[in-house]
Amino acid sequence: MQSKSRPKLVAREMFYCTKCGHLMHQSARACPECGAPSSVQGWSDISDRSRLTALLLCIFLGIFGVHRFYVGKMGTGVLWLVTGGLFGIGVVYDLAIIASGEFEDADGFRVAAWESD
Ligand SMILES: [Zn+2]
Numbered sequence: 145m146q147s148k149s150r151p152k153l154v155a156r157e158m159f160y161c162t163k164c165g166h167l168m169h170q171s172a173r174a175c176p177e178c179g180a181p182s183s184v185q186g187w188s189d190i191s192d193r194s195r196l197t198a199l200l201l202c203i204f205l206g207i208f209g210v211h212r213f214y215v216g217k218m219g220t221g222v223l224w225l226v227t228g229g230l231f232g233i234g235v236v237y238d239l240a241i242i243a244s245g246e247f248e249d250a251d252g253f254r255v256a257a258w259e260s261d
Pocket residue numbers: 161162163164165166175176177178179180
């Protein structure tokens with residue numbers, strides 16, 4: 145359940161390309177030097193939000209979109225809030241995605257770690 149071995153992100157916004165070592169920003173989807181996709185960076189696409197927290201928020205407050213506010217998705221959070229989680233469908237969908245660890249935060253990082261620290 146827990147992932148204590150997850151590396152700490154020292155400078156979360158910057159990371160090195162695994163192919164050429166070029167330092168690039170987290171928003172870069174591909175290395176500007178060699179063109180390697182940033183997804184090859186195992187840990188760097190993992191959000192610092194907690195999957196457990198997101199899951200609990202989705203279960204209990206999902207129809208208010210609280211789990212989406214939690215990961216910084218304000219736009220869809222409001223949408224969930226006014227539509228009751230897309231009439232419940234969005235909540236069930238999000239629940240499945242969060243549980244599988246594929247839910248993404250507002251920056252495109254996967255909410256995969258069970259603990260946020
Ligand atoms: Zn590179």
